[in-house]
Structure formats: C-alpha cells, structure tokens
Amino acid sequence: MPSLQSVISCLSDYDPTALPVAQANRIIADVVEPVSGIEQVAIRAALDRVLAEDVVSPLDVPAHDNSAMDGYAFASAALQAASGGEVTLRVIGTALAGEAPGLVPAAGEAVRIMTGAVMPAGCDTVIPQEFTQRVAQGTGETAGEAAGETVRFAADAVRAGDNRRLRGEDLARGKPALRQGRVLNPADLGLLASLGIAEVKVRRRLRVAFFSTGDELRSIGEPLDAGCVYDSNRYTLHGMLRRLHVDLIDMGVVRDDPAALEAALRSACENADAVITSGGVSVGEADYTKQIMAELGDVTFWKIAMRPGRPMAFGRIASNGHQALLFGLPGNPVAVMVTFYHFVRAALHRMMGADIAPPPLMRVRSAQAIRKKPGRTEYQRGILARGADGQWEVRITGQQGSGVLRSMSEANCFIVLAHEQGGVAAGDPVEVMLFEGLL
Incomplete structure (x- = not known):
C-alpha cells in the first residue's frame, strides 16, 4: 500500500494548513x-454485501423467444397480405406459459398465447387480445373459445416483431449479470435467483472501531457534572456507520490521558480495519493526542478549507503487527457529521471494495441570500421544498454553527457552496446534496 507521505510528496501545491476539500479527497483515495x-454466502444473506467477483450468467434470459402480452401469435407476413387493411386468422390452439411448444401455425393461422409463453415456431409477432375481435368462422358473430374460432384485427394495430421478447434479450449466456464491487440490493437477489444461482462470493464485512475523546463527555445514563455534556458524536457515528453495513466496535469515551488514548488506539488498531475518533485534533487541543497518533504510524494533521469541519487527522496506525486507517474528526457534532459524509464515507466504501458513485448534486434556486467568502467549501444545512410557483428552492435551517446539531436534524440537504464561490443572492442557483440515501 502506498504510504501517506509518498502520496503527499507528489503534490507541488500541498498546504496542510489550508487544504482544499478536493485535494484532501484525492489524497485519501490514493492511500x-x-x-x-x-x-461465499447464500443469496438470502447477501443483501447489502459487496460482490467480490463478476457473476456470469449461466443461461439466456429469457431462455426462449416468448410473448410479452396475452394475445395471438402469428407470422408477420400476414400483415403484408392483409386485404382491405384487416387481418383475419384462424386460431388453432392456445400456448400457455410453462408448457412446451407444440403448435405450428401455417399461413393464415394464429395461436392464442399467454404472457411468458414460448413463441410457436414460425411466429414473430403478437397482437394484444384487446385489439382483436373474435368471431365464429363463417358466421361473423362474436364467439368464445369455440372450435374453428377466428380473430380479426386492423393491420395497422401492430408492427412486425411487436410484443415478442427475444431469447437472451435481458441477459445473454456467458455475459456478466452483475459486476464486482456492486452492493447487492433486493432486485439483484431476484436476478441471481432467476439465474439459478444460490450462492455468491462477497467481500468480508469491514470492521470499524470508533470512540470519543474528552474529560467533559458523559455517556447516556451518567449524571452531568458542572461543565459536562452528553456525548452525541458516538450516536451519530453509530447511525452513519450502520447505514454502511459494517461491523462496529463502539469503544465509548476515552478520557484526556496519554496512556488511555494510546491504549484505546492500539486496541482499535488491533481489532479493526478503520478507526474513527472525534475530538482532540483541533488547534489548542492537548498536544499528546497528535503526538501519540503520529508515534503509532503515518499520520498527517490537516486544517481543511471547509466549513464546518476544518481540523482533521488522517493516516495509518500500527500496533503489534496490525494496521488500520485512522480518521481523526473534530469534536463539534455537526463537524463530525460533515467530515464523515464528505471524507470518511467514500474512503470506507473504497475499503469495502464497493463501486459507488458520489452523491449527485441538484441545482435549485436559493430562497435567500447566503454570505460566503471564496477560498473554502461550505456545507450549509438546508431545507429543500417547492416554492409558491412550484419550482424547487432551498433555504438554510437558521443558525449554522458547528455545534448546532439541531440544524442537521431539521435539514433535508446540504447546500454545497464551492471553494471558489462567493456569496449568494436570493434567487441565485445553488447546488444541493440530498440527505435521502445519504443519512
């Protein structure tokens, strides 16, 4: 694996005290x-797991040409031979789904066919039954499924080849059905079952350890002494990590003590693939936090040009022959969530071997003016809704401080203000990242 320092040494404009968001993400991706x-797991146990290899289809889907409609199958030559713009065909029998084909209609004949039934030999077109009129041969009267039934329909009601599903149209034998790196969803499980595949190879689950640091933090259920607060970061981290379907190791709150911190980092490193901490990496925090992290491995400390979430530590730590990636996040609750979603989430997906595109951005109008200085990326918490004219617009939730966790709870999107962007006037277009599918 490439070392962090070797990756950083290749950057001519690297500045850890004012690192752009895009450059931080490039460094993380390279490491x-x-x-x-x-x-190998049964497909019932494969939901939300990452596929470890391509799944190649062992058969054609569908296995035969078949009907996409309930109707009548016939040879399209009858359309060209139609007299007076109308086609009349004698029905010689019925083809049902799941039955072996045996009917072979001649010119001027058709087979009543059900959806999914194999197309009879010589037939290439299906006329839906609602476009036909059934008549008793020689009488012109409407009839049921009587012997000698004929069907009549307008020649322009269907085109040659309509309503026929071709063999291998959905998936051809020998072609990849699902690619490695895919996070399997319910439809994928159905697809695998349709191919007769009972088990698939998936990557093992990622193990992630996380803890909060600070003498002022208390866990739920403990009394709050003067100057203390309940630790919310572990609960937001727990929720965000659960959405990624990783195995979690919650290590609680680690007090501001060098020995305790080193023991926690070593234990996390020896039992997990990634370690996430909150607190202890900001300017003014205890120097031993950064010192211990650096002593345990290849770690760098950043001041990222973003708001909220400026301080962050990243690198790789080692203990007793084990290695783990380290993400040292800030202590403020909103900053933890923002840095997780814009740095850690993509890195964990990469560690999982998951091929997942970044969340898409939606361009909408701003319902209000938003102040911003160029030179940093901002993630304002926003509420996206329809305006009075029916168009999408977004407004901020109010106070945007990095300690105001309520702003994340009330919001349904991030308003993403780019690094070089300045202030926004009411009515200007802005980009938003929806929480749906993210949080």
Whole structure:
C-alpha cells in the first residue's frame, strides 16, 4: 500500500494548513485500498454485501423467444397480405406459459398465447387480445373459445416483431449479470435467483472501531457534572456507520490521558480495519493526542478549507503487527457529521471494495441570500421544498454553527457552496446534496 507521505510528496501545491476539500479527497483515495478477505454466502444473506467477483450468467434470459402480452401469435407476413387493411386468422390452439411448444401455425393461422409463453415456431409477432375481435368462422358473430374460432384485427394495430421478447434479450449466456464491487440490493437477489444461482462470493464485512475523546463527555445514563455534556458524536457515528453495513466496535469515551488514548488506539488498531475518533485534533487541543497518533504510524494533521469541519487527522496506525486507517474528526457534532459524509464515507466504501458513485448534486434556486467568502467549501444545512410557483428552492435551517446539531436534524440537504464561490443572492442557483440515501 502506498504510504501517506509518498502520496503527499507528489503534490507541488500541498498546504496542510489550508487544504482544499478536493485535494484532501484525492489524497485519501490514493492511500486507501480494499481489504482482503472473501466469503461465499447464500443469496438470502447477501443483501447489502459487496460482490467480490463478476457473476456470469449461466443461461439466456429469457431462455426462449416468448410473448410479452396475452394475445395471438402469428407470422408477420400476414400483415403484408392483409386485404382491405384487416387481418383475419384462424386460431388453432392456445400456448400457455410453462408448457412446451407444440403448435405450428401455417399461413393464415394464429395461436392464442399467454404472457411468458414460448413463441410457436414460425411466429414473430403478437397482437394484444384487446385489439382483436373474435368471431365464429363463417358466421361473423362474436364467439368464445369455440372450435374453428377466428380473430380479426386492423393491420395497422401492430408492427412486425411487436410484443415478442427475444431469447437472451435481458441477459445473454456467458455475459456478466452483475459486476464486482456492486452492493447487492433486493432486485439483484431476484436476478441471481432467476439465474439459478444460490450462492455468491462477497467481500468480508469491514470492521470499524470508533470512540470519543474528552474529560467533559458523559455517556447516556451518567449524571452531568458542572461543565459536562452528553456525548452525541458516538450516536451519530453509530447511525452513519450502520447505514454502511459494517461491523462496529463502539469503544465509548476515552478520557484526556496519554496512556488511555494510546491504549484505546492500539486496541482499535488491533481489532479493526478503520478507526474513527472525534475530538482532540483541533488547534489548542492537548498536544499528546497528535503526538501519540503520529508515534503509532503515518499520520498527517490537516486544517481543511471547509466549513464546518476544518481540523482533521488522517493516516495509518500500527500496533503489534496490525494496521488500520485512522480518521481523526473534530469534536463539534455537526463537524463530525460533515467530515464523515464528505471524507470518511467514500474512503470506507473504497475499503469495502464497493463501486459507488458520489452523491449527485441538484441545482435549485436559493430562497435567500447566503454570505460566503471564496477560498473554502461550505456545507450549509438546508431545507429543500417547492416554492409558491412550484419550482424547487432551498433555504438554510437558521443558525449554522458547528455545534448546532439541531440544524442537521431539521435539514433535508446540504447546500454545497464551492471553494471558489462567493456569496449568494436570493434567487441565485445553488447546488444541493440530498440527505435521502445519504443519512
């Protein structure tokens, strides 16, 4: 694996005291590699797991040309031979789904066919039954499924080849059905079942350890002494990590003590693939936090040109022959969530071997003026809704301080203000990142 310092040394404009968001993400992506370890699981147990290898289809889907409609199958030559713009065909029988084909209609004949039934030999077109009129041969009267039934329909009601699903149209034998790196969803499980595949190879689950630091933090259920607060960061981290379907190691709150911090980092490193901490990496924090992190491995400390979430530590730590990636996040609750979503989430996906595109941005109008200085990326918490004219617009939730966790709870999107962007006037277009699918 490439070392952090070797990656950084290749950057001519690297400045850890004012690092752009895009450059921080590039550095992380260059350092992070997928974990090893593959296991074979039943498809019922494969939901939300990462596929470790391509799944190649062992058969054609569908296995035969078949009907996409309930109707009548016939040879399209009858359309060209139609007299007076109308086609009349004698029905010789019925083809049902799941039955072996046996009917072979001649010119001027058709087969009543059900959806999914194999197309009879010589037939290439299906006319839906609602476009036909059934008549008793020789009488012109409407009839049921009587012997000698004929069907009549307008020649322009269907085109040659309509309503026929071709063999291998959905998936051809020998072609990849699903690619490695895919996070398997319910439809994928159905697809695998349709191919007769009972088990698939998936990457092992990622193990992530996390803890909060600070003497002022208390866990839920403990009394609050003067100057103390309940630790919310572990609960937001727990929720965000659960959405990634990783194995979690919650190590609680670690007090501001060098020995305790080193013991926690070593234990986390020896039992997890990634370690996430909150607090202890800001300017003015205890120097031993950074010192211990640096002593345990290849770690750098950044002041990222963003708001909220400026301080961050990143690198790789080692203990007793084990290695783990380290993400040292700031202590403020909103800053923890913002840095997780814009740095850690993508890195963990990469470690999982998951091929997942970044969340898309939606361009909408701003319902209000937003102040911003060029030179940093801002993630304002916003509420996206329809305006009075029916168009999408976004407004900020109010107070945007990095300690105001309520702003994340009330919001349904990030308003993403780019690094070089300045202030926004009411009515200007802005980009938003929806929380749906993210949080």
